[in-house]
């Protein structure tokens with residue numbers, strides 16, 4: 001049963017409230033501030049109904065002291081009409097609601113209900129925020145390679161700042177993971193982390209997603225909306241695939257970054273943003289600048305700090321740790337227990353090219369866990385083409401044999417097109433012809 005502490009010097013009010021509320025709650029009574037504070041500490045009630053005028057101290061003082069003990073304390077204050085100034089002050093200090101005397105019992109019940117509902121929502125939210133923070137601790141970014149150590153150093157040095165950050169890395173290297181780690185390790189970690197993928201939507205839609213729009217700004221604008229810059233408040237706005245933003249929107253982005261001002265689409269009011277911007281891309285922005293499709297000044301504004309994430313094949317030494325971490329995560333999600341990785345499988349995992357980086361590794365392991373019969377990751381369950389598997393899982397073979405198998409694999413993949421195959425292999429056509437003859441390859 002939930003408990004309610006009533007602090008009021010008026011005996012009649014205490015009696016009335018107590019007999020009304022004791023049907024559904026455990027009621028604790030106190031006749032002045034001192035007794036109220038003591039009862040609060042002893043009983044830690046779920047809700048306090050507090051009179052703003054008490055004989056020994058002001059209600060505001062009691063309110064502050066209760067909130068010092070528990071910053072989430074749920075407090076409703078009772079006041080008279082001529083006390084509005086104090087009432088406003090009490091709300092500012094964190095009271096949930098005020099009720100005017102003489103009390104209306106229906107209004108009282110409604111307010112108590114609302115307060116409990118709000119509290120349970122707040123509990124849920126703080127639980128979710130905590131869970132999210134746990135998930136994005138730096139411990140969950142795996143890597144001991146020199147390149148990853150550099151990344152950790154940068155995350156540590158920028159987390160407490162508000163500077164804009166630019167994250168560059170191939171697809172699946174962990175750009176979003178790093179952006180979240182920065183956000184959730186910053187002093188603003190209870191503020192929103194908002195993601196917007198700039199490549200997935202059209203230019204007009206992206207503009208209204210970023211800045212919001214007013215009613216009637218365009219045909220479908222039936223009501224006013226908030227943009228991500230506004231929703232992010234003091235949190236982080238993660239601009240994913242920023243290389244795909246159109247020139248028109250690039251100049252608008254530049255303005256908001258420089259001045260912190262923006263306007264809704266179709267709007268006239270200037271709004272301010274305090275959000276930190278983390279931008280990411282898997283494209284080479286410098287070559288986009290050379291081509292003239294990305295503004296150089298915007299690039300420099302975005303990359304106050306630049307973090308470059310290495311491709312997985314550049315940090316093969318991290319693969320065993322990543323495999324262990326990802327298997328743990330996948331097993332937890334799928335309620336399985338496939339954790340054994342035989343040495344030949346680990347060797348294969350270390351030698352594959354992983355063009356899709358950590359995401360591809362995670363997908364490959366997920367598949368292997370789903371298909372596993374016992375508790376072992378089997379080579380057969382790894383989704384790689386047989387060419388690569390043949391090279392790396394058989395007995396150790398001479399280099400010639402590897403070359404033969406690999407050239408055949410590329411020829412097959414290119415459906416016998418020798419020009420394309422020689423380009424991929426970076427050898428001339430005559431050299432390829434020679435190898436085909438030498439190894440008796442089929443085209």
Ligand SMILES: Nc1ncnc2c1ncn2[C@@H]1O[C@H](COP(=O)(O)OP(=O)(O)OP(=O)(O)O)[C@@H](O)[C@H]1O
Pocket residue numbers: 140141142143169170171172173174175176177178282325358359362
């Ligand atoms: N260093 C790492 N340690 C643990 N998990 C990682 C690491 N890097 C990436 N991952 C995992 O790999 C997956 C892909 O990461 P993420 O989405 O951050 O990549 P991305 O660079 O944003 O990819 P894309 O460009 O395709 O959007 C996620 O499940 C993420 O948790």
Ligand SMILES: [Mg+2]
Pocket residue numbers: 175176240
């Ligand atoms: Mg991403």
